[in-house]
Amino acid sequence: MTPMSEGSRGRSSAFIGVAPNGARRQAADHAAIPLTAQAIGRAAAVCAEAGASLFHLHVRDEAGGHSLDPDRYRAAIREIRREAGGQLVVQVTTEAAGRFSREEQMATVRSLRPEAISAALRELAPEGAEGEASDFFHDLRASNIHVQHILYSAEELTRLHELRRRGVVPAGPVSVLFVLGRYADQAAAAPADLLPFLAARSESEPVDWMACAFGPDECACATAAIALGGGARVGFENNLWLTGGASAPSNAALVEQLVVSIGTLGRRAATADELRAYWMLD
Numbered sequence: 001m002t003p004m005s006e007g008s009r010g011r012s013s014a015f016i017g018v019a020p021n022g023a024r025r026q027a028a029d030h031a032a033i034p035l036t037a038q039a040i041g042r043a044a045a046v047c048a049e050a051g052a053s054l055f056h057l058h059v060r061d062e063a064g065g066h067s068l069d070p071d072r073y074r075a076a077i078r079e080i081r082r083e084a085g086g087q088l089v090v091q092v093t094t095e096a097a098g099r100f101s102r103e104e105q106m107a108t109v110r111s112l113r114p115e116a117i118s119a120a121l122r123e124l125a126p127e128g129a130e131g132e133a134s135d136f137f138h139d140l141r142a143s144n145i146h147v148q149h150i151l152y153s154a155e156e157l158t159r160l161h162e163l164r165r166r167g168v169v170p171a172g173p174v175s176v177l178f179v180l181g182r183y184a185d186q187a188a189a190a191p192a193d194l195l196p197f198l199a200a201r202s203e204s205e206p207v208d209w210m211a212c213a214f215g216p217d218e219c220a221c222a223t224a225a226i227a228l229g230g231g232a233r234v235g236f237e238n239n240l241w242l243t244g245g246a247s248a249p250s251n252a253a254l255v256e257q258l259v260v261s262i263g264t265l266g267r268r269a270a271t272a273d274e275l276r277a278y279w280m281l282d
Contacts, residue, residue: 015278016234017053020034029236046251052269056091073108094124133168151176173280197209236251
């Protein structure tokens with residue numbers, strides 16, 4: 001496996017993820033945010049047709065709050081597969097969102113055994129709890145469950161390199177998502193926010209990387225990430241606007257916008273089968 005950060009510069013295709021709802025936004029924020037299993041399945045199908053190969057999945061409870069209930073995940077995944085078949089790699093979030101403990105996050109994954117998860121390094125492997133995190137990460141590697149580590153700063157990437165050297169994170173290919181901007185303080189991202197992350201990479205410990213970006217410059221940030229050799233994730237979790245400031249009518253519209261943008265780079269959207277092969281999920 002060639003790390004995306006190095007090997008994808010010569011690729012004709014690019015991996016595009018979509019995060020259609022997140023943990024916090026509600027229908028009051030945008031009428032097209034999918035919150036039920038059925039709505040998530042329908043959104044998945046149109047996003048796959050638009051060019052997404054990765055579906056970043058959050059589920060909600062009866063009140064619309066963030067949930068890590070494995071049964072809710074199973075219901076949503078069934079709908080995604082019913083509507084979109086295998087056209088998407090389904091990535092389950094472990095986000096705490098201020099509601100769940102590390103133990104609950106890990107228990108959900110161990111119950112569900114999905115094909116891929118996202119995991120915030122700061123949540124699952126804080127200082128002083130690295131032994132438990134190591135057991136978890138090694139279990140997932142042995143089970144061929146793909147882990148994408150969520151990183152909010154270049155310093156976290158440096159720490160991830162350290163954890164790899166110490167064996168807390170298993171040896172071998174490592175995937176990361178660089179988060180540009182912030183939801184909490186509405187800090188909008190800009191393409192230059194990628195630079196500290198890229199500078200913190202290690203030539204001896206390359207990573208397979210994608211980026212997501214908060215705010216109306218999401219497409220510019222995503223295009224820059226792909227131009228620089230990474231992948232990109234778009235969607236209503238991070239941004240509700242098209243380039244130019246108009247409200248995006250759907251998550252699929254954000255995917256379509258990025259596909260058009262990367263077309264100017266001579267790139268096409270990769271398929272889920274290409275992503276599975278790349279992440280060795282077959």
